[in-house]
Amino acid sequence: MGRIADLCGEVAAAADEGEDGLVLPPEAWDRLRADWHDEDIEDALAFVRDSLMQSELVEAADTLSARLLEALGGLAEPAAYARARTGQAPLDLDTLSHLARRVSRLEEILLVFRDGRPPDRRAFDAFQKRLMDEGIEDEMQAGEDGKDDDA
Secondary structure (H helix, E strand, C coil), rough: HHHHHHHHHHHHHHHEECCCCEEHHHHHHHHHHCCHHHHHHHHHHHHHHHHHHHHHHHHHHHHHHHHHHHHHHHCCHHHHHHHCCCCCCCHHHHHHHHHHHHHHHHHHHHHHHHHCCCCHHHHHHHHHHHHHHHHHHHHHHHHHHHHHHCC
């Protein structure tokens, strides 16, 4: 495994960004061919390419998720939530709920990949709680109203 890691390191150091992704210059191919088969070099190049793409994907997902946490967290405020609930927000409550579930799952996954601290999600968590309580609030209010009538 150590030799393969060495090859991947050499490929990563020598690779350049081309029109179709990472490419090895001819002199790098010639140097690596002294110790490796073409198939091994191609596999290492594909591995390095995939690793770089995964890093870019994680970075993009992390940035997007942080922004969505902030945006959706703003809907935890009572007035903002009321606008969303009554259809006065740019997105309907069903779409916002779907986004919140997907962002929550994405945040779970990103915990494995993040180097630093995750973003503050307290407002987002409050928004999710409001979503989970959706419908229950009306039932609770109706029950409380009924108690007042019986008294």
